[in-house]
Each structure stands twice: as structure tokens, then as C-alpha cells.
Amino acid sequence: MDIKEIRKDFPIFNEDIVYLDSGATSQRPKQVIEKINEFYERANANPHRGSYKLSIEATEAYEGSRRKVAEFINAKHHEEVIFTKNATEALNLVAYSYGMDNIKQDDEIVISIMEHHSNLVPWQKVAKKNQAKLKYMYINDNFELDKQEIQNKITKNTKIVGITHVSNVLGTINPVKDIIDIAHKNGAIVILDASQSIPHMKIDVQDLDADFVVFSGHKMLAPLGIGVLYGKKDILDKMSPFILGGDMIEYVYEQDTTFATLPNKFEAGTQNVGGAVGLAAAIDYMNSIGYNNIEEAEREVVGYAISKLKELDFVKLYCTNNLENHLSVLSFNIDGIHPHDVSTILDSVNVAIRSGNHCAQPLLRFLGIDATCRASFSFYNTKEDVDKLIIGIKKANELFNKYKR
Amino acid sequence: MNYLINIKDKVNIMNDLTDIYNDIIMEHSLASYNKRKLENPDMVEKGHNPNCGDEIEIELKMDGNIIKDIAFTGHGCAISQSSTSIMIDVLKGKSIEEAMDIIKTFIGMIKREIKDEEELKKLEEAIAFRNISNMPARVKCALLAWHTLEDMLNKKND
Numbered sequence: 001m002d003i004k005e006i007r008k009d010f011p012i013f014n015e016d017i018v019y020l021d022s023g024a025t026s027q028r029p030k031q032v033i034e035k036i037n038e039f040y041e042r043a044n045a046n047p048h049r050g051s052y053k054l055s056i057e058a059t060e061a062y063e064g065s066r067r068k069v070a071e072f073i074n075a076k077h078h079e080e081v082i083f084t085k086n087a088t089e090a091l092n093l094v095a096y097s098y099g100m101d102n103i104k105q106d107d108e109i110v111i112s113i114m115e116h117h118s119n120l121v122p123w124q125k126v127a128k129k130n131q132a133k134l135k136y137m138y139i140n141d142n143f144e145l146d147k148q149e150i151q152n153k154i155t156k157n158t159k160i161v162g163i164t165h166v167s168n169v170l171g172t173i174n175p176v177k178d179i180i181d182i183a184h185k186n187g188a189i190v191i192l193d194a195s196q197s198i199p200h201m202k203i204d205v206q207d208l209d210a211d212f213v214v215f216s217g218h219k220m221l222a223p224l225g226i227g228v229l230y231g232k233k234d235i236l237d238k239m240s241p242f243i244l245g246g247d248m249i250e251y252v253y254e255q256d257t258t259f260a261t262l263p264n265k266f267e268a269g270t271q272n273v274g275g276a277v278g279l280a281a282a283i284d285y286m287n288s289i290g291y292n293n294i295e296e297a298e299r300e301v302v303g304y305a306i307s308k309l310k311e312l313d314f315v316k317l318y319c320t321n322n323l324e325n326h327l328s329v330l331s332f333n334i335d336g337i338h339p340h341d342v343s344t345i346l347d348s349v350n351v352a353i354r355s356g357n358h359c360a361q362p363l364l365r366f367l368g369i370d371a372t373c374r375a376s377f378s379f380y381n382t383k384e385d386v387d388k389l390i391i392g393i394k395k396a397n398e399l400f401n402k403y404k405r
Numbered sequence: 406m407n408y409l410i411n412i413k414d415k416v417n418i419m420n421d422l423t424d425i426y427n428d429i430i431m432e433h434s435l436a437s438y439n440k441r442k443l444e445n446p447d448m449v450e451k452g453h454n455p456n457c458g459d460e461i462e463i464e465l466k467m468d469g470n471i472i473k474d475i476a477f478t479g480h481g482c483a484i485s486q487s488s489t490s491i492m493i494d495v496l497k498g499k500s501i502e503e504a505m506d507i508i509k510t511f512i513g514m515i516k517r518e519i520k521d522e523e524e525l526k527k528l529e530e531a532i533a534f535r536n537i538s539n540m541p542a543r544v545k546c547a548l549l550a551w552h553t554l555e556d557m558l559n560k561k562n563d
Contacts, residue, residue, distance in 0.1 A: 336435075337483075338481065338482035338483060339482075340457055340459075340481075340482035340484070340543070340546065341426075341482050341483045341484070344422075344425070344540065344542070344543060345422060345426075347542075348422045355457070356456065356457045356458060357457075357458045361458075364458075370458045370460075370480055370481075371457065371458050399422065399423075399426055400426075400431075400435075400483075402431070403431040403432065403434075403435045404435060
């Protein structure tokens with residue numbers, strides 16, 4: 001795979017920018033942007049509504065995208081794929097439509113300390129409302145979840161387990177197959193947040209056997225505003241709808257309503273068809289490169305970044321030593337410099353990184369820090385990008401060293 | 406296309422980082438004599454930027470209408486820490502009305518609404534932050550302490 005050629009597909013790289021914030025949102029190749037344009041220029045109409053040709057075309061574009069997503073994640077049935085605004089909305093859908101109705105007093109919901117706020121705050125609300133318990137699986141000194149910790153926390157009282165596949169702060173790949181297995185043996189269902197994993201590694205929902213899987217399109221080359229909830233059909237069928245309105249109903253009477261079947265039951269109102277078309281194009285693009293190539297390219301560049309950062313004695317890296325359990329995301333701090341200042345100084349040399357708490361305040365509190373610098377990588381990043389990052393980090397350190405006492 | 410032009414403009418402005426990380430700001434951010442606790446403060450208020458986690462606590466001691474002493478504790482980036490410390494230097498000994506006027510002028514400078522050199526003179530050392538307006542992402546860091554104190558003085562006036 002020739003990264004230099006691949007970078008030409010991304011118009012944003014015509015600018016002199018080192019983009020190391022793909023964990024927040026990826027860049028998009030022109031193949032995706034063109035497909036979205038093509039939809040709005042040639043096939044735009046409200047799907048599922050009109051009986052004219054254009055509306056039928058829009059419906060086909062939308063439902064074709066659903067089939068493409070289903071195939072991509074190896075769902076058994078295409079109606080197990082529900083389009084949402086993003087992973088956050090998908091998690092809220094599960095929390096409200098499954099959690100609120102199924103969690104009883106004294107039941108336990110188990111999540112990990114490395115969850116993004118979107119897979120944490122909704123469960124807090126469910127636990128409070130239903131007088132259930134929210135329990136955390138904590139990480140060890142190597143920023144990983146021990147099997148022992150998982151077995152200790154998931155018990156017969158556990159009804160729901162929420163787990164991120166890959167931490168958006170640490171890059172740790174969690175042992176989700178073990179977690180799902182232990183949860184199922186205890187009679188709990190599992191919600192897997194694949195937002196940080198699916199841009200980098202193959203997700204096979206049947207192989208994982210997760211009950212729900214969520215992810216955002218915009219972190220995997222698709223446009224902003226389109227996300228996916230996968231759920232097992234038998235569970236989704238039993239759930240009540242989340243958002244009510246048009247297109248999700250069967251019959252509406254003055255005082256009563258019956259609801260549509262899957263997937264429409266969970267897709268109220270006019271949907272983001274352009275977004276779904278863009279997501280399908282992103283999947284085509286990723287398939288054309290192939291996960292094998294993506295993983296290989298990222299391992300090389302991220303491995304190089306880790307070795308370069310470790311050479312700097314004023315940098316602290318928050319990363320597991322087991323590199324086979326890590327991908328993409330590198331959190332670090334420079335001794336005596338706040339991450340926001342680091343990020344501003346890196347911006348002055350056109351290196352874009354994230355700084356802050358990364359929507360994971362409980363994790364940062366657990367680690368005893370307020371914020372980190374976060375560089376996150378995609379297959380389009382190069383070793384030259386890493387070199388520029390290192391130059392910027394050295395510059396920041398020099399600038400502040402003058403004033404340190 | 407405007408986005409890209411703006412990025413380029415910003416980069417040119419940003420080439421001289423020392424516009425922002427100048428001596429005054431750096432000295433105050435790394436070792437501030439204003440970072441301490443007051444004995445029996447009249448008012449205490451927390452300021453917080455939830456997006457970045459910066460957190461300060463300002464303590465205020467009044468002598469009638471005059472700000473007799475101010476101090477702060479907390480953590481955050483160089484911009485928020487130094488801005489708090491410099492604000493304390495500038496406003497200590499001022500009346501509530503003078504302080505409110507200076508706070509409004511500082512906010513006006515950061516928002517580029519006040520550019521008149523004569524008017525900006527009353528900011529004293531706090532004028533060191535004028536280039537922060539070139540960095541929209543950092544404006545909230547510079548304003549945190551000033552907004553917090555503005556709220557405190559408004560409450561005092563009520």
C-alpha cells in the first residue's frame with residue numbers, strides 16, 4: 001500500500017497539516033465526498049414517502065446503505081442495523097429503550113472506568129431512576145482490564161455490561177470476547193462501543209456475539225451526523241421505540257398507536273440519507289484498502305511514534321506495554337506544561353492534536369490527572385507526521401524550560 | 406474555501422508564539438505569588454471550564470467598596486493561570502466600579518471590540534493578553550478568571 005498515493009484521495013492534505021486527531025473525527029476521501037454530492041444532485045427525495053421515481057431512488061440509496069453496513073459488520077439480518085445520528089444517540093437509544101424498561105431495583109450495570117461519557121452518563125441515569133447499582137471495572141498499572149477484575153465485577157446480579165472496544169484515551173484494546181462470554185454466562189446483555197475500533201479493525205458482530213454494537217460514521221471516513229446501532233433482532237423486536245413520530249408507526253388513532261417493524265421502529269422522522277450514502281461509500285473505500293493493510297500501516301507508524309516519544313525523558317506516555325493490545329491513540333503529558341499549551345504550540349507548527357479530558361473525566365480522575373495531550377492516528381498518517389509531532393513537542397519543552405525554576 | 410484561508414491567516418499570526426507566551430505571561434503562570442489562600446475571605450467563588458477541565462477558586466477580601474486583597478488556587482493551562490494572577494495584580498486596591506470597568510475593558514479587548522490604545526492603558530500588565538484574540542481556542546482560558554470575578558462583584562453589588 002502506497003500511503004503517499006492514498007493521501008492524494010484526501011483533499012484536506014493539500015494543505016500543509018499534520019492531522020493527528022482522527023480519534024475525534026477522521027478526514028474524508030474525495031470518493032466519499034463525491035458520492036454524497038452525487039446523491040444530492042441526482043437522487044435526493046424523501047425516502048419511504050413518495051411513490052414517484054426519485055423517492056424510490058432515495059429509498060433504494062438509503063436501504064442499500066443499510067445492507068452495506070450489515071454486510072460490513074456481518075449482521076445476520078439487515079434490519080438489525082439502525083441508523084442514528086452518532087454513537088452517542090445509539091447508546092442513549094439502548095439506555096432508554098432497553099435499560100429503563102429492563103433494569104430493576106438492585107440490579108447491577110457494569111461498565112469500565114475507561115468509558116466515554118456517552119457510555120457512562122446514560123447508565124448513571126438508568127441506575128438512578130431504577131434504583132440499580134452502577135459498578136466499574138478498573139484498569140491495572142499497565143492501563144488494561146485484568147480478567148480477574150472482569151470476573152469480580154460481572155456477577156449474577158449484573159443485567160447490563162457496557163464496554164468500549166478501544167479506549168479513546170489510552171488506545172487499549174479491551175478483551176471484549178472474554179467480557180461478552182462472562183456477561184452471557186451471568187445472564188447479562190452487552191453493549192459494545194466500537195467507535196474507536198471500527199476505523200482500525202474488523203468488527204464481526206456474529207463472531208463477537210455482542211447484543212448491541214454502536215459506532216459513529218464520522219470516525220471512519222463517513223460524513224458527520226450518521227451513526228449505527230446494531231442490535232440482535234430478537235432483543236430489538238421486544239424493545240419499545242425511542243423517538244416517536246413519522247415513519248416509525250403502523251396505525252395512528254386519536255388515542256393509540258401501533259408501531260412499525262424493524263428497522264423503521266427506531267428511525268422516526270426524515271432520516272439522514274446523504275449521511276447513510278456517505279457511510280456506504282466510506283465502507284467501499286475501506287474495503288478497497290482492506291483492514292489488513294490498514295492495520296499494518298497503522299502499527300508501523302504508531303509503533304514508530306511510541307518509540308520516538310519514549311526517547312524523550314520529559315514526556316510521560318499513558319500506554320500499555322503490550323503493543324498487541326493497543327491501537328491508534330497515544331495520550332501523553334510533557335513535564336510541567338499543561339496539555340492546552342502543548343496543543344497551541346503544536347498548532348503553531350501545523351500539528352493538530354487534541355488536549356483535555358477527552359470526554360472521560362472519571363478515567364482521568366482515576367489516573368490522577370486533569371488532562372492529557374492526545375495524538376490519534378489513521379492509516380493516512382506517516383512517519384514524517386510523527387517526526388513533525390516530535391519537533392513540536394521539543395519546541396514546547398524549550399519554550400517552557402526558559403521559565404521553569 | 407474560506408476555512409482554509411482562515412487557517413493560513415491564523416498560522417501566519419501564530420508564527421511568533423512569543424506573542425502569546427511572552428515573559429509576563431510565562432512568569433505569572435509558572436510561579437505566581439498570587440496563588441495562595443486568604444485568611445477569612447469575604448467571598449469565595451469557583452470558575453470552571455468544563456470542556457478543558459481548568460478550575461480556579463478566587464478569594465476576595467473587601468474593605469468597604471475597595472478590593473483589599475484577592476488570591477487564587479486551582480489548576481489549568483499557562484494562559485488561564487497567568488491571566489488570573491495578572492488580573493489580581495491589576496485589580497487589587499481598586500474600587501468595585503473601577504474593577505468592573507477594567508474587567509469590561511479586558512473582555513472588550515479580547516473580543517476585539519475595544520481597540521483604542523488610550524482606553525486599553527487602564528489594563529496595565531493585562532494588555533499582555535491582547536494577542537489571545539488571534540487564537541479563538543484559547544480565549545476562554547484568558548477570560549475564565551475575569552468572568553468569575555465579574556460574577557462575584559455583581560453579587561457583592563446586589
